[in-house]
Amino acid sequence: PLRGKHDERSLVFADLTKEEYVQVQQFMLSQKDLDISTNQITKPSENFLFLIDLSLPKKTEVLGYLDGKVNKPAREATVVIFYGARGYIKEYVVGPLPNPTRYIDVTKERYKTEIIPINARTVTVGEYALLFQFFQTNVFSKLQKLMIESFGVGPGKTLQPFEQMPRGVRSGDRTTWVSFFRDMSGMYIQPVGFEVQVNHESVNASNWRVERLLYNGQYFNTVDELRQKYDSNSINKIVYKKLPDYGCLKPKNKPLQIGPQMFYVEGKRFSVSKNHVLYLDWSFAFGLSSLTGMRVFDVRFKGERIVYELSVQEAMSVYGSITPGMMLTKFLDSSIGIGRFAHELVRGVDCPHEATYVDTYRYIDVPVPVRYENSICIFEHNMGQPLRRHFADFSHHSYGGMVNSALVVRTITSIGNYDYMWDFIFYQSGSVEAKVHATGYITSSYLVDGNQKYGHQVADKVLGNIHTHFVNFKVDLDVVGVKNVFQTKDMQFVNVSLPWMPDHYAMIPQLVEKQLKTEQEAALRYDTKTPRYLHIASRSINQWGHHRSYRLQVYSFAGDHLPESQTEERALSWARYKVAITKHKDLERTSSSLYSQNNIWTPAVDFSKYIEDNESIEDEDLVAWVTAGFLHIPHAEDIPNTVTVGNGGGVLLRPHNYFNEDPSIHSVDGVYFSPG
Amino acid sequence: PLRGKHDERSLVFADLTKEEYVQVQQFMLSQKDLDISTNQITKPSENFLFLIDLSLPKKTEVLGYLDGKVNKPAREATVVIFYGARGYIKEYVVGPLPNPTRYIDVTKERYKTEIIPINARTVTVGEYALLFQFFQTNVFSKLQKLMIESFGVGPGKTLQPFEQMPRGVRSGDRTTWVSFFRDMSGMYIQPVGFEVQVNHESVNASNWRVERLLYNGQYFNTVDELRQKYDSNSINKIVYKKLPDYGCLKPKNKPLQIGPQMFYVEGKRFSVSKNHVLYLDWSFAFGLSSLTGMRVFDVRFKGERIVYELSVQEAMSVYGSITPGMMLTKFLDSSIGIGRFAHELVRGVDCPHEATYVDTYRYIDVPVPVRYENSICIFEHNMGQPLRRHFADFSHHSYGGMVNSALVVRTITSIGNYDYMWDFIFYQSGSVEAKVHATGYITSSYLVDGNQKYGHQVADKVLGNIHTHFVNFKVDLDVVGVKNVFQTKDMQFVNVSLPWMPDHYAMIPQLVEKQLKTEQEAALRYDTKTPRYLHIASRSINQWGHHRSYRLQVYSFAGDHLPESQTEERALSWARYKVAITKHKDLERTSSSLYSQNNIWTPAVDFSKYIEDNESIEDEDLVAWVTAGFLHIPHAEDIPNTVTVGNGGGVLLRPHNYFNEDPSIHSVDGVYFSPG
Numbered sequence A, B: 001p002l003r004g005k006h007d008e009r010s011l012v013f014a015d016l017t018k019e020e021y022v023q024v025q026q027f028m029l030s031q032k033d034l035d036i037s038t039n040q041i042t043k044p045s046e047n048f049l050f051l052i053d054l055s056l057p058k059k060t061e062v063l064g065y066l067d068g069k070v071n072k073p074a075r076e077a078t079v080v081i082f083y084g085a086r087g088y089i090k091e092y093v094v095g096p097l098p099n100p101t102r103y104i105d106v107t108k109e110r111y112k113t114e115i116i117p118i119n120a121r122t123v124t125v126g127e128y129a130l131l132f133q134f135f136q137t138n139v140f141s142k143l144q145k146l147m148i149e150s151f152g153v154g155p156g157k158t159l160q161p162f163e164q165m166p167r168g169v170r171s172g173d174r175t176t177w178v179s180f181f182r183d184m185s186g187m188y189i190q191p192v193g194f195e196v197q198v199n200h201e202s203v204n205a206s207n208w209r210v211e212r213l214l215y216n217g218q219y220f221n222t223v224d225e226l227r228q229k230y231d232s233n234s235i236n237k238i239v240y241k242k243l244p245d246y247g248c249l250k251p252k253n254k255p256l257q258i259g260p261q262m263f264y265v266e267g268k269r270f271s272v273s274k275n276h277v278l279y280l281d282w283s284f285a286f287g288l289s290s291l292t293g294m295r296v297f298d299v300r301f302k303g304e305r306i307v308y309e310l311s312v313q314e315a316m317s318v319y320g321s322i323t324p325g326m327m328l329t330k331f332l333d334s335s336i337g338i339g340r341f342a343h344e345l346v347r348g349v350d351c352p353h354e355a356t357y358v359d360t361y362r363y364i365d366v367p368v369p370v371r372y373e374n375s376i377c378i379f380e381h382n383m384g385q386p387l388r389r390h391f392a393d394f395s396h397h398s399y400g401g402m403v404n405s406a407l408v409v410r411t412i413t414s415i416g417n418y419d420y421m422w423d424f425i426f427y428q429s430g431s432v433e434a435k436v437h438a439t440g441y442i443t444s445s446y447l448v449d450g451n452q453k454y455g456h457q458v459a460d461k462v463l464g465n466i467h468t469h470f471v472n473f474k475v476d477l478d479v480v481g482v483k484n485v486f487q488t489k490d491m492q493f494v495n496v497s498l499p500w501m502p503d504h505y506a507m508i509p510q511l512v513e514k515q516l517k518t519e520q521e522a523a524l525r526y527d528t529k530t531p532r533y534l535h536i537a538s539r540s541i542n543q544w545g546h547h548r549s550y551r552l553q554v555y556s557f558a559g560d561h562l563p564e565s566q567t568e569e570r571a572l573s574w575a576r577y578k579v580a581i582t583k584h585k586d587l588e589r590t591s592s593s594l595y596s597q598n599n600i601w602t603p604a605v606d607f608s609k610y611i612e613d614n615e616s617i618e619d620e621d622l623v624a625w626v627t628a629g630f631l632h633i634p635h636a637e638d639i640p641n642t643v644t645v646g647n648g649g650g651v652l653l654r655p656h657n658y659f660n661e662d663p664s665i666h667s668v669d670g671v672y673f674s675p676g
């Protein structure tokens, strides 16, 4: 039996439907002057409709609508066009759906720049097709002897490419080092020792050229130079040898006895209707942005809104290597699309068998909207531990407790080598958690002299490269309305005279509470000591006179992200802070952007600018931007895959004087015995 | 089907049996010259057999035996006698069992002191009986009017006491502030505003006296003074009012629909025989010390020993208050006994229904050994997430993964107000985790002026006092034998010229590895920046040439434990360090001691002494002592009970180049599909 009812108003947050994507696509195609193609392999020199995604309405409009005060905001889409023929990128808002009548250029509004240069664009399927052709024609076909002798590949067989990003060292660059890997499962841990730098700055593929090559640790300026030196035996050669398929995930043993399984013996205690979820005292809406991934909105407990938006913003990795293909690598996943790679979840492995699986539709770098079956799962899980319990031994012999059953909303995004598991968890004690764990393949480089400083060897001639994992979450808590303050609490030892023997002093822990009043005060840098309790608080008080608040408890093993001296750093300036608090703005939608990866030197979004104006955060609508992550020094046990255990981070949002008592005392899962 | 066989040699680590306790007890009673009583309410002035517990054999003897080289070591017990008649405490080793022939005084050997003063003893049931009688006669019976008017209690009804520890401010003190609470469920959050300081330094109860009283924030030197001032209406009175039973754990709602449950649909994949566990590739022995609690020994993966001992050492809390009953409080739970309070676990709440439940027997402050039914549970749990997975999108379309099913060994100790859940978890990836979570009741004090600096109000006139939770684990990893080194790894940005464009420099992360060579170098203080990777490593290498190691990953929100200026600090000096590495010594058994709480100023064990001699830790048998914990600022949601979510800490032991690949690739739980 469910408490509460599903609320169709949650559709204000819903991802676009298949029909809506088509409506937007057709409307844009009908704008003949824009001269847009939606062909899957549109050339970079043409104008390509890259992305259609939900454009969220303004928060005040949504709140008015949710609270029954105003009509439903217009339903609109964000459209991104890569104008290859014109040399720039534009972002439009198209609406109202279902029958769009307008497209508005929002590029300047959103990015404070008239145009976004075309080379800030994500490499599309169309560009990849040309790049593969380029390598075939200009590299592989000219190195047939080397290819077969060194790598065992000849005509009809090939190597697999994996690219370095950013693609160069300064704005405008699009000069990509591509490393080659054996065409086997888990190619990411199968480097062959061959890397090629291709200049694809021009939107005309005919202008592309090989800039440099690296073969077995030796650099060459042209393919011909490599070929000649190879043929004349004047270089150190790699001699092909067949290696065991250590990247293969096929089980080496047969299942003998199935492990523990979870069942809903009396049915599901949650319900999913469209994008709205009901679970015991919780309700919320969910969605999956093609770019930023999982998000939930309008999270309520017993009908009271606690979180307006909780969303993934970015997943970033900085690598170290002596080989060019990994040396400068700083992956910014939202520029290729995090939600884009939320594929089908496997029942019984990725989520329990009994989970509810939800399909999603996306339109990113495709000719038609694509359905991703079972790409979100929602399930209640028995965490195998009590949420609370007490055994009374000394007096009033009794036992009271309840098991920790919580609702999990999960998606797993496989972005090339890595698989990130994104969980939002709703606990009966009124806490919400956002967590990420990394699994999948590490990336690696061919082991050459000097590379041991950048990681550990993990297979024959393979170096697992040192790297970081940083993720950023947007946490827009609204604690008893939108007007909040940012409070910190900690403990401090104070030398106090004992009231009953005043000549005796002792160091006693005292509570230290502070309110941080400006954005810059509240931008908590990773390398500074920060108070242990961070709160988004309301001026309103609970029954005991304390500010009602939610505490942000960050689980992270992150450290330094990149020295600020580096040009690239501004594109990842969100990672300077464990937690940063800003005044909410509709135009400060995300901490990163689609254009950060490929124009990392002049990023379309520089998060640090959100706090540069140092606005007051007193009695304002506050947003917390939370960074979590860890350092990954790859080791043999990362082969074939990194395990989730120990490789994660996140943030727990906990009520702190928000209620008058623990709300789980009202749970139907409570258990109590006493001898009487 | 189980891999491997149970090994009876694990009994070398087994807790004493009921019969063995009796053998030891009878042997000690037969030593007439010792003049020992085992009566439950032995007076403090008499000689009391307080404790019988397993005395672990020397590690070299055990290893020789486990490895089949020497005979089974003698089975021996530790016996603690509180010689009230003689003014000291002695610790003996009694053996060999089953027919003991000797008792050896090990006090000096273990504690570097001839005798332990009698006031270092734990308060026994016998002493408590006299204390309650003392309060009845000397306090309550003289304050009947006040008692009924202020607290609603008269003859036949009473208040419940809760004591402050340590009991004074200097060595020899045994002057305890006792706070009184309403005789209701969850008394710990029911303070009435009445505290009495009793001097019970003398072993003769006839010498005990009331030193001071606190009533409604006002101090009095004698009971008579309080009574006179109360009767003459010259003080601020508390007027009794009946309050709702907010400490009660009785469910407020009826179960309507049972939550998710876990089942072993094809039976258990683990086996428990006596104190030996087999689980997939894992095997280990377990035990429960009455003092220090849960521990596992001889933890092996595929037959290879990884951990010799992983054990709980201490659970400590430091409180702040303006009221004397909480002001100086520093609880050191192993001095009253952590394992002692491992009570029956409730099926379906504390552990899953299908867990294996194990009984334990203890002899601590009792006349006969006591059986604790179902006080340890062992179960395999489906963690509701993949241990690893990868979806291959771009080439070799395939999916490989496996669910994270792991074995949990759990006990929950209810030490007065708090319940600590202790978990040891064995993962299929070769990791072992030791975790603790806190639940149960907070302690509290009556809300008087000035106390708001020490916490938050959580109920009518009730302050939840600020405090810390610190736990210490002993982690005796033996990585490929006992001779190990301590390695650290981290990342450092280094300015490097790009090999293909040498005039361009970039900051690239490099691996920084260090070996710390002495105990003092390897004592990592909580307030210093420490490398992110800490390893116990072997000189032997894996297939790829790297030192085989296990990494210690500490999950903790702890901070400063107590300034070192405080006399009490040496008793908790283990909390100075996140991780400290010592050379293994049989006589450095524990980081704390039974005598630390009640003689906190001259502790029998001062952990910092283990590292004072600054021994070499190069190619030695190393022990890591790990501190985890968190700051607890109580809030309304701690009423009635603190929840486990977010209130925990622990350490994960992870293979790092220990294997040549992730061992879970051999798991029978692996799943793989491909389109072919």
Ligand SMILES: [Ca+2]
Binding pocket: A519, A582, A583, A609, A610, A611, A612, A613, A614, A615
């Ligand atoms: Ca701002």
Ligand SMILES: [Ca+2]
Binding pocket: A308, A476, A477, A478, A479, A482, A484, A584, A621, A622, A623
């Ligand atoms: Ca807000």
Ligand SMILES: [Ca+2]
Binding pocket: B519, B582, B583, B609, B610, B611, B612, B613, B614, B615
């Ligand atoms: Ca030492």
Ligand SMILES: [Ca+2]
Binding pocket: B308, B476, B477, B478, B479, B482, B484, B584, B621, B622, B623
């Ligand atoms: Ca060791």
Ligand SMILES: [Cu+2]
Binding pocket: A438, A442, A467, A469, A632, A642
């Ligand atoms: Cu990684």
Ligand SMILES: [Cu+2]
Binding pocket: B438, B442, B467, B469, B632, B642
């Ligand atoms: Cu606590």
